[in-house]
Amino acid sequence: MRRTTILKKCLFYLFLALILSCAPKQTVKTNKTDEPEKEQSECKKHYNIGFEYKKMKMYEDARINFEKAVECSSHYVDAYLGLAHVYTDMQQYGLAEETYKTLIENVPGTIKGYIGLGSLFAKIAEYSKAIEAYDKAMEIDSTDASIYHGKGFAYEKMKDYTKAETFYEIAFGLDSENRAITFALGKIYLENKKCEKAIALLEKVAEEFPKDIEVQFSLADAYFDCKQHSKAVESYLKIEPDLSEFATIYIKIAKSYEGLRKYSKAAEYFVIAVEKTANKLIPYYHIINMYLKIKNYGSAQKYITQAFCVAPSDAGLNCMNGDVYLGYGDSARSSKKYKKAISHYQTGKNWYGKARGDAKWGSYAASGMKRADVKIKNTQQLLWYGDD
Numbered sequence: 036m037r038r039t040t041i042l043k044k045c046l047f048y049l050f051l052a053l054i055l056s057c058a059p060k061q062t063v064k065t066n067k068t069d070e071p072e073k074e075q076s077e078c079k080k081h082y083n084i085g086f087e088y089k090k091m092k093m094y095e096d097a098r099i100n101f102e103k104a105v106e107c108s109s110h111y112v113d114a115y116l117g118l119a120h121v122y123t124d125m126q127q128y129g130l131a132e133e134t135y136k137t138l139i140e141n142v143p144g145t146i147k148g149y150i151g152l153g154s155l156f157a158k159i160a161e162y163s164k165a166i167e168a169y170d171k172a173m174e175i176d177s178t179d180a181s182i183y184h185g186k187g188f189a190y191e192k193m194k195d196y197t198k199a200e201t202f203y204e205i206a207f208g209l210d211s212e213n214r215a216i217t218f219a220l221g222k223i224y225l226e227n228k229k230c231e232k233a234i235a236l237l238e239k240v241a242e243e244f245p246k247d248i249e250v251q252f253s254l255a256d257a258y259f260d261c262k263q264h265s266k267a268v269e270s271y272l273k274i275e276p277d278l279s280e281f282a283t284i285y286i287k288i289a290k291s292y293e294g295l296r297k298y299s300k301a302a303e304y305f306v307i308a309v310e311k312t313a314n315k316l317i318p319y320y321h322i323i324n325m326y327l328k329i330k331n332y333g334s335a336q337k338y339i340t341q342a343f344c345v346a347p348s349d350a351g352l353n354c355m356n357g358d359v360y361l362g363y364g365d366s367a368r369s370s371k372k373y374k375k376a377i378s379h380y381q382t383g384k385n386w387y388g389k390a391r392g393d394a395k396w397g398s399y400a401a402s403g404m405k406r407a408d409v410k411i412k413n414t415q416q417l418l419w420y421g422d423d
Contacts, residue, residue, distance in 0.1 A: 078107035082114050089121055097121045109141050119151055123158065131155055146172040146179060153185045157192065165189040180210035187219060196226050214240055222253055230261035248277050259287065264294035282312035286321060293325050301325060302334070315345045316352075323355050332362040350393035350400070357386035357403045364410060373417050380411045 085100030098121045104114035115138035122131035132155060139148035149172035156165035169186045172179070187202035203220040210216055221236030237254040244250050255270035268291040271284060278284040289304035302325070308318035319342035326335035336359045342352050360383030367376035384407035390400035 078104050078111055078114070081107060082111065082117065085114075085117055085121075089117065089124075092124075094121050094125050098125075112138065112142055112145055112147055115142075116147060116151060119155070123155060128155065128159055144175070146175045146182070149175070150179075150181055150185060153182075153189070157185065157189050160192070162189040162193050178209060180206045180213060180216060182206075183209065184213075184216050184219065187223070191219075191223060191226075196223060199223050200227055214244065218250060218253070221257070225253075225257050225260055230257070233257045234261060234263075248274055252278075255287065259291055259294070262294065264291045267291040268295070280311065282308040282318060285311060286318055289318075289321065298325065298329060298331070316342060316349065319345070320351065320355075323352075327355065327358055327362070330362060332359045332366075335359050335362075348389075350390035350396040353386050353390040354396050354399050354403060357383040357390075357400070357407070359383070360386060361403070361407060361410065364414075368410075368414055368417070371417075373414050376414050377411055380407045380414065383407050384411075 081100045081104040085097045085104060088094070088097035088100060098118065101114055101118035101121060104111055105118060108114070115134055119131045119134040119138075122128070122134060132152065135148045135151040135155065138145070138151070142148070149168045153165045153168035153172065156162070156168060166186055166189050169182050169189070172182045176182075183202045183206035187199045187206060190196075190202060191199035200220070200223045203216065203223055206213070206216045207220050217236050218240050221233050221240065224230075224233035224236065234254070234257050237250070237257050241247075241250050241254045251270060251274045255267050255274070258264070258267035258270055268288060271288045271291060275284050275288065285304045285308035289301040289308065292298075292301035292304065302322055305318045305322035305325075308321075309315050312318065319338055323335050323338050323342070326332070326338070335355070339352055339356050339359065342349070346352065360379045364376040364379035364383065367373075367379055384404050387400040387403035387407065390396045391404070393400065
């Protein structure tokens, strides 16, 4: 009988332990009722579920749970922010704005509602409203770096790069370890032609995030814009395998080699860009202009001929061919082959004539024709002195 009683007690305690081990764990505090803690736990549960749904881009389910969290606690800041972000992801911008304003009304001491509004307005290109929202946040807390970062971004989008730089610098001073702020300031320095400052910051971010393609690409652009072409080539080649499907990276590599005056190498990458893009005229324009600049008219005409296979009546190619023949004419005139020079100038004028009525190239074509006429006239006068 005693053994049976002991066995029953053991089984009961084992069963109780099993139930307790499976139950959700809560922190127990003394001298307080359980009711507020239960309420807080319920709010947090809805928030956590909403957060997980948002990560999985299941926005409707996320919305429902964030709304429950807000209903559970009208001062739950993160729940308002989660709900507003979901509305933004769903492109329901009016509801997102309303959510931020409700947060501001219910929790007036927080800057997060105003920062959220600023970010939302910047996203939908209402930059003046974004700046107003950030200014209101600043009235509450003037030491938060994200406010100045947001204002800088709004001014950058408005193409006021001087003000953008000012606010990015303040943000950086408040939080110099913030990768996004450092990156933004580096890029705006580059926009404002402050090469050394730009490279210093972008190198810092690139070293910290070596696998971030956007960061590495921006650093390579900085090297290129600052005419550090060797470093630009090295940087572009480092990320080329990750961007091998895009023509842009090959154009960038080619332009860097052009800056190094390695024209054959540049041409090689321009040709790869031709293969990689649907709009083949863009890399063809680059390679033709490169050879025109260095007065290698034979190579320029070679690629013009190839480009005509893609766009037989392109006005830009007609003008470039005009430039080629004016170059041929100048070479012939330098060799005192005046009749040949005049023939080349006339051929160039004819090519310009094919583009005369084009909206984009018409004025360039008209200018080319005038240049050809002047060259023809001057060369005709030289015929008095003979033609070798």
